[in-house]
Amino acid sequence: xxxxxxxxxxxxxxxxxxxxxxxxxxxxxxxxxxxxxxxxxxxxxxxxxxxxxxxxxxxxxxxxxxxxxxxxxxxxxxxxxxxxxxxxxxxxxxxxxxxxxxxxxxxxxxxxxxxxxxxxxxxxxxxxxxxxxxxxxxxxxxxxxxxxxxxxxxxxxxxxxxxxxxx
Numbered sequence: 712x713x714x715x716x717x718x719x720x721x722x723x724x725x726x727x728x729x730x731x732x733x734x735x736x737x738x739x740x741x742x743x744x745x746x747x748x749x750x751x752x753x754x755x756x757x758x759x760x761x762x763x764x765x766x767x768x769x770x771x772x773x774x775x776x777x778x779x780x781x782x783x784x785x786x787x788x789x790x791x792x793x794x795x796x797x798x799x800x801x802x803x804x805x806x807x808x809x810x811x812x813x814x815x816x817x818x819x820x821x822x823x824x825x826x827x828x829x830x831x832x833x834x835x836x837x838x839x840x841x842x843x844x845x846x847x848x849x850x851x852x853x854x855x856x857x858x859x860x861x862x863x864x865x866x867x868x869x870x871x872x873x874x875x876x877x878x
Contacts, residue, residue, distance in 0.1 A: 715753040723748055 717732070723745065724733040735746045755761045 716748070716750045719750055720748055 720732050724736045727733050735744050737744045755764060
């Protein structure tokens, strides 16, 4: 098969004195020149050889087809694995982001509870302080009133004593 074209060219054109294939063949009867040969197909004459050749061609086609199919499957598997990897990475990144969000929410809830607790404690402390101030003012007011009452009593007693002395 490999050398078929060369063998046919040698048969048609012949060889020169240097054992090289001639470039053309001229018919002496009518000067028809053949300068090129186009071999379209080569078929063996022997049926067994033809059958073996046909089997070889079919086997070569099968091997090529199987090889291309395997390469395509391999490529598809690689792409599928890459897609799965990207999808898994995205899922993990989403989980991390969600966990960060939950963590931030918990931090804010703790902060809010602390503020609420601090606010409540502050309100209670202010309430106690106000209560103490009111009590202290009440005590001071009572003391003033007692002092005034004592003074009035003393003034009244003194007045009574003076009135007795005058009588």
